[in-house]
Amino acid sequence: xxxxxxxxxxxxxxxxxxxxxxxxxxxxxxxxxxxxxxxxxxxxxxxxxxxxxxxxxxxxxxxxxxxxxxxxxxxxxxxxxxxxxxxxxxxxxxxxxxxxxxxxxxxxxxxxxxxxxxxxxxxxxxxxxxxxxxxxxxxxxxxxxxxxxxxxxxxxxxxxxxxxxxxxxxxxxxxxxxxxxxxxxxxxxxxxxxxxxxxxxxxxxxxxxxxxxxxxxxxxxxxxxxxxxxxxxxxxx
Numbered sequence: 001x002x003x004x005x006x007x008x009x010x011x012x013x014x015x016x017x018x019x020x021x022x023x024x025x026x027x028x029x030x031x032x033x034x035x036x037x038x039x040x041x042x043x044x045x046x047x048x049x050x051x052x053x054x055x056x057x058x059x060x061x062x063x064x065x066x067x068x069x070x071x072x073x074x075x076x077x078x079x080x081x082x083x084x085x086x087x088x089x090x091x092x093x094x095x096x097x098x099x100x101x102x103x104x105x106x107x108x109x110x111x112x113x114x115x116x117x118x119x120x121x122x123x124x125x126x127x128x129x130x131x132x133x134x135x136x137x138x139x140x141x142x143x144x145x146x147x148x149x150x151x152x153x154x155x156x157x158x159x160x161x162x163x164x165x166x167x168x169x170x171x172x173x174x175x176x177x178x179x180x181x182x183x184x185x186x187x188x189x190x191x192x193x194x195x196x197x198x199x200x201x202x203x204x205x206x207x208x209x210x211x212x213x214x215x216x217x218x219x220x221x222x223x224x225x226x227x228x229x230x231x232x233x234x235x236x237x
Contacts, residue, residue: 001169001170001196001230001233002084002234005084005169005170006084006085006086006164006167006168006169006170007078007082007084007085007086007087007168007169007170007171007172008086008087008089008161008164008165008168008170008171008172008186008190008195009075009086009087009088009089009171009172009173009174010089010090010091010171010172010173010174010176010183010186011075011088011089011090011091011092011097011174011175011176012090012091012092012173012174012175012176012177012183013091013092013175013176013177014174014175014176014201014202014219015069015071015072015090015092015096015174015175015219015223016066016069016072016092016094016096016175017175017219018069018071018218018219018220019066019067019068019069019072019094019096020066021062021063021066021092021094021096034051034055036151037151038051039051039052039055039056040148040150040151041150041151041152042150042152042153044150045145045150049132050132052145052146053130053131053132053145053146056112056130056146056148057129057130057131059093059112060112060113060126060127060129060130060146061129063093063094063095063096063112063113064113064127066094066096067096067099068096068097068099068100069096069219069220070220070221070223070224071174071175071219071220071222071223071224072096072097072099072100072102073100073101073224074223074224074226074227074228075088075097075100075102075174075223075227076097076100076101076102077101077227077231078227078230078231079101079102079103079104079105080101080103081231082230084169085164085167085168086104087104087105087106087160087161087164087168088102088104088105088106089105089106089108089157089161089164089183089186090105090106090107090108090109091108091109091176091180091183092107092109093107093109093110093111093112093148094111094112095111095112095113106156106157106160106161107156107157108149108155108156108157108158108161108183109148109149109155109156110146110147110148110149110156111147111148112146112148113125113126113127114126114147115130115134115144115145115146115147116144116145116146116147117136117138117139117141117143117144117145118141118143118144118145119136119139119141119143120136120138120139120141120143122136122137122138122139123147124137124138126147130144130145130146155182155183158182161186162189165186165189165190165193165195166189166190166193167193168190168193168195169195169196170195170196170197170198171186171187171190171191171195171196171197171198172197172198172199172200172226173186173187173197173198173199173200173201173205173207173211174200174201174219174222174223175200175201175202175219176201176205177205177206178205178206178207178208179205179206184206184207187199187207187210187211188207188210191210191211191212196212196213197210197211197212197213198211198212198213198214198215198226199211199213199214199215200214200215200219200222200223200226201214201215201216201219202216202217202218202219203216204216
């Protein structure tokens with residue numbers, strides 16, 4: 001593949017799990033001990049804002065205690081070195097890609113270290129607790145909420161992601177379950193447009209059959225090996 005080729009990389013919970021970040025759903029369909037419906041829907045925010053804000057306060061504080069692992073660092077290395085178009089689309093709401101050094105990045109599900117005004121739509125970098133009724137620095141409405149895309153809300157950056165998938169030469173999925181849409185459909189779109197497709201995952205995802213190639217194992221091993229191979233081939237070309 002020429003170094004001018006276009007790459008789209010999708011990352012999911014599996015890439016951050018080795019940094020200690022819990023995967024989205026644990027045993028019994030629970031997320032950190034809560035039903036997803038109780039902490040990750042617009043209805044939950046309206047019905048019990050104290051619970052929802054407290055939950056995300058805990059997650060926001062926690063992600064600031066973990067560190068990028070070898071997989072994040074390898075993708076940042078690829079981002080810095082790849083001459084062609086490259087886009088990392090993450091389903092994760094931690095900031096480990098950024099702290100590793102990645103720049104060409106979209107957080108399709110939002111970010112823990114960001115707060116959103118539900119009134120004017122302004123977003124702000126946010127590291128501290130965010131109690132219900134927090135005042136928007138822009139419009140002064142008491143409407144600040146976690147900047148996380150809840151179930152039933154539209155993910156961020158989908159126009160840019162769609163365009164990148166249609167134009168890419170290689171689509172790589174890392175650490176994803178293949179169960180959550182729209183991300184679960186990315187491989188089929190990229191493949192239909194003629195892109196090569198590669199899955200790097202701990203185990204087969206629900207969409208493994210749609211990939212031309214799958215490699216299984218820890219992300220901290222698979223991703224650096226893949227990146228090293230990509231950059232080595234182009235260094236020798």
